Amino acid sequence: MASAASATRFSRTRFAFLVFLGVYPLVTGLLYLVFPLTEGWTLWQRTLIVVPFVVVAMVWFLIPMVQRVFRAFLNPAVRSAAG
Secondary structure, three states, X not given: OOOOOOOXXXXXXHHHHHXXXXXXXXXXXXXXXXXXXXXXXXXXXXXXXXXXHHHHHHHHHHXXXXXXXXXXXXXXXXXXXXX
């Protein structure tokens, strides 16, 4: 007898891929904005400006959106061994 709700498993690989697709353009865009404004600054100073924006965007926007929009893709059904 099959259960009404099929079992799912969270895919870390898929989640990492989707987060990468969101973080890469975010970081690249921020660097394009920050570098001209911080000419002559050292790398650690530029990073100190960029990282808080990336963290806030990831925690409050990017990750919740990825989990909501791609819920079915991130939680594929588990294949049962019994047939």
